[in-house]
Amino acid sequence: MQNGADLFDIRNQTRIKPFLVGLFEAAIRAADPDICVPPHLPAPPKGRTIVIGAGKASAKMARALEQHWEGSLSGVVVTRYGHGVPTQHIEIIEAAHPVPDQAGWLATQRIKDAVAGLSSDDLVICLISGGGSALLVDPISPLDLDGMQAINRDLLKSGASIDEMNCVRRHVSNVKGGRLAAMCFPAKVVTLAISDVPGDRLLDIASGPTVADPTSCRDALAVLDRYGISVPAKTRTMLENGESESIKPDDPRMANCQAVLIATPQMALEAAADMVRQAGIDAHILGDAIEGEASEAGCVMAGIARQVARRGQPFKPPCVLLSGGETTVTILGNGRGGRNVEFLLGLAVALDGMANVYGVAGDTDGVDGMEEIAGAYFGPDTISRAAGLGIKAIESLENNDGHSFFEALNDQIVTGPTLTNVNDYRAIFITGKHTNTPVGGDIK
Structure with a gap:
């Protein structure tokens, strides 16, 4: 220098x-995962270790975890096309960003399968980084993938802030807004997050799949109305009735979940x-x-x-x-x-x-x-x-x-x-x- x-x-x-x-x-x-992942790894559990994740950094985070983990593990993470890296035990799936695609939907189903039937002795390590909102895609019925793609495109063009966009995403998804953590219950969930959002709000990194969400369906509707974004009539009714409410901080399924910011802006x-x-x-x-x-x-x-x-x-x-x-x-x-x-x-x-x-x-x-x-x-x-x-x-x-x-x-x-x-x-x-x-x- x-x-x-x-x-x-x-x-x-x-x-x-x-x-x-x-x-x-x-x-x-x-913010290189090789530097920031190893210091934050949890202790191995009595039972199984399952690794899941989503985001542009998730594949490299998975490889860094593998290289420093003592014991067996398995899992699935989804990253953007072209952002995959070779791993030995964790499956890497590539999908589209910023508008989700079928590959992202299939990857999300694989992630859901990976955390099914866990016990209190098991550990889930969730690797989350920016881009995960598009890569984790599982719309709440009656919304389908085409409808989810349309909402994402309209949000991206609208000028809405990231917290506004992710508020909507959390309320039309089966895996965002704490829902993925709820699926892991009663296993312990440790989320390692690389922040890409102003203020480092965990609920906005990849729309908070393993983080409790204090916002509401009403808040999501307010964003849609503010920017003139239309959604299918049945989806709007679902939001109006609060039928797609996210997981709240007092939900007992979140009691054994913790999240750590390992790299920030x-x-x-x-x-x-x-x-x-x-x-x-x-x-x-x-x-x-x-x-x-x-x-x-x-x-x-x-x-x-x-x-x-x-x-x-x-x-x-x-x-x-x-x-x-x-x-x-x-x-x-x-x-x-x-x-x-x-x-x-x-x-x-x-x-x-x-x-x-x-x-x-x-x-x-x-x-x-x-x-x-x-x-x-x-x-x-x-x-x-x-x-x-x-x-x-x-x-x-x-x-x-x-x-x-x-x-x-x-x-x-x-x-x-x-x-x-x-x-x-x-x-x-x-x-x-x-x-x-x-x-x-x-x-x-």
Whole structure:
């Protein structure tokens, strides 16, 4: 790692972009299941050990568990297509995300079968991470898979927050909202969770399949009505009558269940901050649970960066501003995009070529939106370089076309599946006091 002085001496040699990408990689490493699973494994039981799970990190979590477990075990976990890893005793099934498919439904039935008929001497270890809401799919009748897919698509397009979306999902599923834990009764259930949600709320990680749910069918209906999302008439009646209520905290079947957060967005941000400080630069974590419209969040962050660069407030440059959370995108266009590139476009448009401000935003699972593109890089010359290619940033933003925009500039960040997921990551580097000419030149 370069120290701060060396970094600034070599800005003309295109060091800022790799520095920022390196911070992103450090954040991802902090949530690697190989690091965060072993310290939290429970003691082996008298009876059987069954491993179940769902999420983009669940396969690698399962392999890490196998490598450090003393005794026999078996089980089934479901992960996103392309996120599987070889295991010896735990079956890995791949399925679709973010819209569920038949493979996810079949995997969920296998998981239900694995926890049937357990005794109080048995132990269930549930490996949960982001993406599990789509991968665990078992709609409550009369809702079917087609209906569940439609609800997921509408929720994803609506601009609803993750807690709102998961409130609905918990009340139309046979396995979410504590129901999977209830199926394990009377066995002990230990959930190891990698958080991908603002506030690290366990009931929102994969819609809380093994966590009691204080929300209600009425709350789910309120979300549907708020965003104008229609559901089949019989499903709406089911919600209105409270027939699909989730498992509540006072349910006796939850008495022998515990859940542990083994990796969080804050841990990832702290790892990046440590790396910044090792380079002799100040790092400031603005928050690990920032929500709202992605482009509007970008505009707000642009205002903070502008104040730092022009006024030295609330922090003096050079410094790196770090943040995490999960923004939303209300889709109005037909472009290719995701939350993080939408954020960067909003940032770029608001800064309008301002010197000395650089940034990276990406999803720590390696997938921003529907494509396996983690995120992108932004610099002072982003707007002008795009204009030179005949691309207007504001038009790309209005069309939700962030991936195409940054692809044209060769500024996409592609990590491949990271096999973990601690939500979105953002870093803004203000290198010096604002002048009319970028200090050290723009990074290409």
